[in-house]
Amino acid sequence: MHEMSIAEGIIQVLEDQAKAQNYSRVKTVWLEIGPLAMIETESLRFCFDAVTRNSLAEGAKLKIIKIPGEALCMQCLKTVPVEKRFDACVECGSYQLQITQGEEMRIKELEVE
Template sequence: MHEMSLCEGVLQIIETEARNQDFDKVKRVILDVGVLSGVEIPALEFAFEVVMRGSIAENATLEINELEAQAWCMQCAETVTVKQRYDACPKCESYQLQISSGDEMRIKELEVD
C-alpha cells in the first residue's frame, strides 16, 4: 500500500517544519488530494493514524480535500473537468486531453501548537 509511504513523507515534512518553525504538536493536518492521484482515501486515513503514532502529530485530525481533475482539450481549446484519465472531452468528445490538475497530493495546512 503506497499510502503508508505517502504518510511517511507527510511526517517527514511535518518534522522538518517543526524544527524550522519551532512547534512541538500538530493538532490538524489538511491535505489536498486529486481524484487522479491514485490515492485511496480510506487507506490514506488508516495509514495516517498508524504512521503518526508516537510522533508530534499522534493525535492530529486529518482532513482531506478531494480535488477535481482539470484537463485542457487540444481539439476545442477549452479547460474541462474530467472524472478519470482517458475520458473524452465533455464538450467535443475528443480524446486529445492534457491533464492540468487533479493528480497531485499536497499538504495544504497544518494547525500546530
C-alpha cells in the same frame, strides 16, 4: 499500498517543519488531493493514524480537501472536468486531453502548537 509511504512522507515533512518553525505538536493536517493522484483516501487515513503513533502528530486529525480534475482539450481548446485518466472531453468527445489539475497531493495547511 503506496499510501503507507505517502503517510510516512507526510510525517517526515511535519517533523522537518517542526524543527524549522519551532512547533512541538500537530493538531490538524489539511491535504489537497486530486482525483488523478491515484490515492485511496481511506487507506491514507488508516496509514496516517498508524504512522502518527508516538510522533508529534499523534492524535492529529487528517482533513482531506478534494480538488477537481481538469484538462485542456487539444481538439476544442476548452477546459473540461475529468474524473479519471483517459476520460473523453465532455464538450467534443476527443481523447486528446492535457491534464492541468487533479494530479496533486499537497499539504495545504497545518494547525500546530
